[in-house]
Amino acid sequence: MNILPDFRTLRPASLSDAVAALAVPGAEPLAGGTDLLPNLRRGLGKPETLVDLTGITGFAAISVGADGTLRIGAGATLEAVAEDARVLASWPVLAQAASLVAGPSHRAAATLGGNLCQDTRCVFYNQSEWWRSGNGFCLKYEGDKCHVVVKSDRCYATYHGDVAPALMVLNASAEVVGPKGVRLVPVADLFVESGAAHLSLDHGEVLAALLVPPATGWTAAYSKVRVRDAIDFPLAGVAVALKRDGNAIAGLRVAMTGTNSAPLMVPTDALWGRPWNDETAEALVQAVRKVSNVLKTTVAGVKYRRRVLLAVARRQMDYLWNGK
Numbered sequence: 001m002n003i004l005p006d007f008r009t010l011r012p013a014s015l016s017d018a019v020a021a022l023a024v025p026g027a028e029p030l031a032g033g034t035d036l037l038p039n040l041r042r043g044l045g046k047p048e049t050l051v052d053l054t055g056i057t058g059f060a061a062i063s064v065g066a067d068g069t070l071r072i073g074a075g076a077t078l079e080a081v082a083e084d085a086r087v088l089a090s091w092p093v094l095a096q097a098a099s100l101v102a103g104p105s106h107r108a109a110a111t112l113g114g115n116l117c118q119d120t121r122c123v124f125y126n127q128s129e130w131w132r133s134g135n136g137f138c139l140k141y142e143g144d145k146c147h148v149v150v151k152s153d154r155c156y157a158t159y160h161g162d163v164a165p166a167l168m169v170l171n172a173s174a175e176v177v178g179p180k181g182v183r184l185v186p187v188a189d190l191f192v193e194s195g196a197a198h199l200s201l202d203h204g205e206v207l208a209a210l211l212v213p214p215a216t217g218w219t220a221a222y223s224k225v226r227v228r229d230a231i232d233f234p235l236a237g238v239a240v241a242l243k244r245d246g247n248a249i250a251g252l253r254v255a256m257t258g259t260n261s262a263p264l265m266v267p268t269d270a271l272w273g274r275p276w277n278d279e280t281a282e283a284l285v286q287a288v289r290k291v292s293n294v295l296k297t298t299v300a301g302v303k304y305r306r307r308v309l310l311a312v313a314r315r316q317m318d319y320l321w322n323g324k
């Protein structure tokens with residue numbers, strides 16, 4: 001890795017000051033820095049100004065409103081989310097996903113907002129400048145060719161964030177603040193399936209908070225497969241939320257990560273009302289397969305990742321249905 005390039009750092013104390021600072025061309029948000037700073041040390045990006053969001057008053061607050069909605073400031077650390085008693089009691093899948101990100105020292109600094117907005121990854125991108133230059137760079141950054149899907153006009157770098165799928169199956173929304181004001185976006189709509197531009201945020205917009213509705217009647221869980229269990233991105237990760245009515249699926253939401261350029265919901269409407277048996281399991285596996293697009297973007301093999309994804313989806317549902 002290189003030493004960090006030169007940039008200016010600002011540390012505003014309010015969201016409106018942060019939005020004003022980010023409106024300037026060449027400015028980018030900085031939160032825990034666990035994703036952004038290693039990337040900058042690899043020569044991936046040349047921001048003129050980093051706007052450190054961690055000094056914003058109330059940016060890390062976690063609260064539950066009178067209507068039971070959980071509000072988590074985007075600056076809350078993953079450690080805080082994973083250990084919060086209210087999150088553990090009522091939205092355990094969120095605590096679980098946060099606790100599975102990277103290693104303990106990362107989670108102490110890494111924020112929820114940074115986790116959602118983290119960059120996409122690829123074996124042809126997360127390399128030193130020297131390595132990438134030897135390859136003629138790539139479509140995601142400084143080059144004009146995708147080495148994963150040659151002749152493609154879009155980048156296929158993969159999104160590997162763990163927390164997004166958990167928020168998606170909880171029907172969570174993101175509060176986005178920018179020069180034009182505040183807007184509320186379903187978490188799934190924060191993402192676009194394009195490796196080089198995978199966020200729907202406009203320049204200058206900041207993710208301010210996440211709003212999670214009460215999940216009464218639902219059970220949910222997240223699981224991931226990674227090369228090193230103590231500290232690693234998901235090769236594939238699946239979150240499932242289930243509502244059961246006797247022997248029938250009364251509600252089912254499935255979201256996946258680690259396989260496509262965005263975390264994606266899997267359509268499951270056709271499974272509602274059915275019992276959970278081998279036939280329904282096969283229908284779920286086929287639905288997951290249809291949405292997934294596993295390509296050679298990690299060192300782990302494509303076939304392995306695809307098999308892992310399908311197996312994790314089924315196993316997760318088995319676990320929720322049987323309660324163990």
Ligand SMILES: Cc1cc2nc3c(=O)[nH]c(=O)nc-3n(C[C@H](O)[C@H](O)[C@H](O)COP(=O)(O)OP(=O)(O)OC[C@H]3O[C@@H](n4cnc5c(N)ncnc54)[C@H](O)[C@@H]3O)c2cc1C
Nearest residue numbers: 031032033034035036102111113114115117161162207232
């Ligand atoms: C060894 C290693 C292992 C890792 N393993 C995992 C893993 O298992 N799972 C996983 O999900 N991630 C993993 N990561 C990636 C990263 O550590 C986490 O995603 C972390 O949560 C990023 O949060 P941060 O606050 O450090 O973000 P930063 O690095 O500060 O920011 C990340 C990106 O988000 C933008 N950003 C930050 N906050 C906001 C905001 N509020 N609004 C708009 N944009 C914002 C920044 O501009 C930047 O582009 C790993 C990283 C490393 C180095």
